[in-house]
Amino acid sequence: MSLDRRLTPATDRVAHDSLQGVLQRPEYTPGQPARVRAPLADLQTAPDGRRDRQVNFGADLTVIETRGGWSFVRMALDGYCGWLPDGAITRELPPITHRVTAPATHLYPAPDMKQQELAGLSIGARLSVETVEGHFARLATGGWVPVQHIGDRPAEDPVPVAESLLGTPYLWGGNSRWGIDCSGLVQAALTACGIACPGDSDLQRAAFPETSSIRRGDLLFWPGHVALALSESRMIHATAWAMSVIHEDIAPAIARIDAAGDGPFLGAHRPRA
Known part of the structure; x- marks a missing residue:
């Protein structure tokens, strides 16, 4: 059975209890609750490995395994799994307000x-x-x-949340004001409104239903890329083309991305609260 590495709470030695009968491992665990204590931390593919995503201060998680000063974790926000340095997390869990x-x-x-x-x-x-x-x-x-x-309340509209990050530098795997990528921008905007949202663009495309029209708040997809519609004709996205979060007209963007060989446009999907 092929499981998505990003969403599979298992190392080569330990797996979450939910995977018993699915993955064979020497040990299974219910995991231990913890929380990100660092202002910002890279969630990595391996100890001292490549960044997959970033996780912000206060994010809840489950520790699956600890090894050599690192913890393999599953994030509560979106189920994303990876390694964090032990110093980036805490077992103290005061209520989030x-x-x-x-x-x-x-x-x-x-x-x-x-x-x-x-x-x-x-x-x-x-x-x-x-x-x-x-x-x-x-x-x-x-x-x-x-x-x-x-x-202490959710935002009502993901568009102004995303627009508050205009000019933020593009960063692969980034999830913060100091650097963000396309899927990070969408996730930040939707989760601020209480809408559950995966961490990567392919997972986001699979999570929400397709729509034949484009309206404010829809997600627009290309292979490996996502944008948020401001209207039927304009969008906001974090793009390596500008290395920044920018506004762009949708039709010219579709043509530009296709001409660069990064297309085709895969359509619009509509998030639901």
């Missing part, structure tokens, strides 16, 4: 914008807010973030 809604924010040691920041947090980072003092929220995990940059 908020998320970062601004493109990015800073974590401070005190409720004072003149303090030296501790870290930068990207859009979508999940937070455990204990209390609010003035214009700052104190996190159970330590540090303070500006209340202007966080929210």
